[in-house]
Amino acid sequence: MRITLASLAVTLGVALSAQAPPATLFEGARLIPGDERPPIEDGAFVVQDGRITAVGPRNTVTAPAGATRVDLTGRTVMPALVNVHVHIGYEGYSTWRASNHTPANVVDHLQRSAYYGTAATTSVGTSPLEQMLQVQASQRAGKTPPAARLLFMPGFAPPNGGPDAVLRVATNELKVVNEVTTAAAARAAVQRLADRGVRHVKAWFDDRRGSYPKLSTDTYLAIVDEAHRRGLTMHTHAIELADQKIVVKAGTDVLVHMVQREPLDDEYLALVREKRPYWATVIGLGDPTEVCRPDPFFEQALPPSVVTTIRATVERRPLAPSCGPPSATAADRERQMAINFPQMLKAGARVVLATDTGIQPGHTFGSGEHVEMARWVQLGMSPAEAIVAATSRPATLMGQTDLGTLAAGKRASFLVLDANPLDDIRNTRRIADVYLDGRKLDRAALRAQFSRER
Numbered sequence: 001m002r003i004t005l006a007s008l009a010v011t012l013g014v015a016l017s018a019q020a021p022p023a024t025l026f027e028g029a030r031l032i033p034g035d036e037r038p039p040i041e042d043g044a045f046v047v048q049d050g051r052i053t054a055v056g057p058r059n060t061v062t063a064p065a066g067a068t069r070v071d072l073t074g075r076t077v078m079p080a081l082v083n084v085h086v087h088i089g090y091e092g093y094s095t096w097r098a099s100n101h102t103p104a105n106v107v108d109h110l111q112r113s114a115y116y117g118t119a120a121t122t123s124v125g126t127s128p129l130e131q132m133l134q135v136q137a138s139q140r141a142g143k144t145p146p147a148a149r150l151l152f153m154p155g156f157a158p159p160n161g162g163p164d165a166v167l168r169v170a171t172n173e174l175k176v177v178n179e180v181t182t183a184a185a186a187r188a189a190v191q192r193l194a195d196r197g198v199r200h201v202k203a204w205f206d207d208r209r210g211s212y213p214k215l216s217t218d219t220y221l222a223i224v225d226e227a228h229r230r231g232l233t234m235h236t237h238a239i240e241l242a243d244q245k246i247v248v249k250a251g252t253d254v255l256v257h258m259v260q261r262e263p264l265d266d267e268y269l270a271l272v273r274e275k276r277p278y279w280a281t282v283i284g285l286g287d288p289t290e291v292c293r294p295d296p297f298f299e300q301a302l303p304p305s306v307v308t309t310i311r312a313t314v315e316r317r318p319l320a321p322s323c324g325p326p327s328a329t330a331a332d333r334e335r336q337m338a339i340n341f342p343q344m345l346k347a348g349a350r351v352v353l354a355t356d357t358g359i360q361p362g363h364t365f366g367s368g369e370h371v372e373m374a375r376w377v378q379l380g381m382s383p384a385e386a387i388v389a390a391t392s393r394p395a396t397l398m399g400q401t402d403l404g405t406l407a408a409g410k411r412a413s414f415l416v417l418d419a420n421p422l423d424d425i426r427n428t429r430r431i432a433d434v435y436l437d438g439r440k441l442d443r444a445a446l447r448a449q450f451s452r453e454r
């Protein structure tokens, strides 16, 4: 009789958990590390207890005795994605409203994100604090199904300012935006949040072309200053060039959105060179391809009736991208973006993955990440740089340093792709498998769950 370590452990009454956990060797794939290192052709890595324990060219990695082997010849492996900007909770895939924002629906959105290869995603300024803390605690305790890790941050705006007209209907109902009108009130609110363990805050600094109340510059500067005094990371929404100058000069750690209607000037580019802000570009949802054209990648995770409704209503929604031929304004904006984006990169803006998913009905969580990456490359970024901007860099920004890189000690959260995204960034959509914490997601079961009619 062959005595295995497990049977010996049982015989001796030793807890099985005291043994070294079983290891898996993944071998033969091209490995894209996610940081600045070049890809490893014919690589291998060992996963044990949810973490990567060794990684390198195949001939340098030895598997522990008894390791399971997974042959990934011909495949490409890259770290799972980290998204720094979504609006979780409101989408119900037949309704879009405040009452959808329940822990169960948040977990559904996190599962959808994971399905498409996202390991962590961040709800920015529009989710109820207590509910976010509750879901985070459940995730940490292992009481939720495998899904993207939930991150969140509270947001600041003046009364009736902040989120756009669609989102605002829901955030008003839940009273989730911190509405402040004075520097003193803003400082007190930042302190209260810091005391609750919040690490990131967001402010909207935008009058939406004269149609919205906007934070006074004094109040905004007080939020940034107080956030930095308490060691918090500041994210700021600003669209116009004049506003982006103010927020970059004030030292916002993350600049949210892109100037799309004006040329940049030397004064602004000098500020970007000096401050090198993280830059959450958030262009993907402005790209009509996701919801206008039939796209199996987008549609696979939706009930057929929802796909039909999206197609029927997309043109009528006030903020939706137009699905017809591009208007003159849209074409102008596209031309301006093609100039501004490379200028920002050259000046040292540090792009991070951000999508705004959930801001309006009809977008699936997780698929927008792939649209955003493709937009960057279309506007002049290299695919290698796009992968860094979607993995290790946002992981560092969000303090999730166990994610975003294929390296020993990191969580084994990665994508297995059927084609090389360094050849064509749209190959990030060719997902064979998603692993989170060393476990393969059951994507077929998730797809069935997501596309069920409700």
Ligand SMILES: [Zn+2]
Binding pocket: 085, 086, 087, 124, 356, 359
């Ligand atoms: Zn947003």
